[in-house]
Amino acid sequence: MTSPDTLLVGCGRLGADVGLRLAALGHRVVGIRRQADQVPAPLVGLSADLSREEPTLPDLDLDLLAVVLTARPRSEESYRATYVDGMLRALDALDRQGARPRRAVLVSSTAVNGDGDDVITEQTPPAPADAPAAVLLEAEQAFLDRVPTGSVLRLSGLYEGTPRLADEVRAGEVSDPHRWTNRIHRVDAARAAVHLLTQVEEPARVYLGTDDEPALRGDVAAFLAERLGLGPLPPADPAHGHGKRISNALLRSTGWTPDYPTYREGFAKVAATH
Secondary structure, three states: OOOOOEEEEOOOHHHHHHHHHHHHOOOOEEEEEOOHHHOOOOOEEEEOOOOOOOOOOOOOOOOEEEEOOOOOOOOHHHHHHHHHHHHHHHHHHHHHHOOOOOEEEEEEEHHHHOOOOOEEOOOOOOOOOOHHHHHHHHHHHHHHHHOOOEEEEEEOEEEOOOOOHHHHHHHOOOOOOOEEEOEEEHHHHHHHHHHHHHOOOOOOOEEEEOOOOOEEHHHHHHHHHHHOOOOOOOOOOHHHOEOOEEOOHHHHHOOOOOOOOOHHHHOOOOOOOO
16 A cells, blocks of 8 residues: 555644645545544544544644644633644654655644734744744654644634624624734635645745735625625724734735635625525
8 A cells, every 4th residue: 555645744634634635636635633533534534632642643644734722712722732732743654754844734723923013024023922833832842843744824813604704793793893804715825735735846934825815804894794784884994904914915926816715705605694
């Protein structure tokens, strides 16, 4: 039997999507998850609780490595156990095999960029605003130190389906309408990770994964109100906008384009029946 050529460290919903897309391209993917029977075929599941143990890997003909971990709850302890200690256990297991990926991606978060009223690019110095975000930045640095061929993909707000904001719209109580928001659809996030692994010859060390249009929260709420068949909401005023706006220019320069370029496409199926 041919040895797997791709290791997926973390196989939740986003990780599984990344793995399935790689499998569709012909890669043989092993996915690590606490319960291997929850890893979808044709991926091969490997049971391991990385927060507690080093995985026992099969023999790999390693080409690609994707680290797509998820931690709950959002606390310093949980994030450290998963994103730092868990990731390092997986990398230690690869080292024991002498396995070195040709391409590697760590999925992180734009939370490491903190807040503020600036336009954020890859050149913006990280400024984590809380302990979990600081742990994510530590994980990024550890990954880049250990994996010379690796890139970090920092995702903005990941979404699909009907957003929680719809509940505020229904209640007529939309908070902070002038705050800039940044988001990326889960489909585009998975596509971005696969794109960096398979389509970019000399990837940069860090990319920001977000859609084409930072949007004021009030504008998103007004769009949702229309989709839900509710009364019109006043649009937000950009002159009063505050918060960070994230640029995807570097990621787009590699040839990646989002299927859902703005919240309008992403929330187009939200309807009054919801």
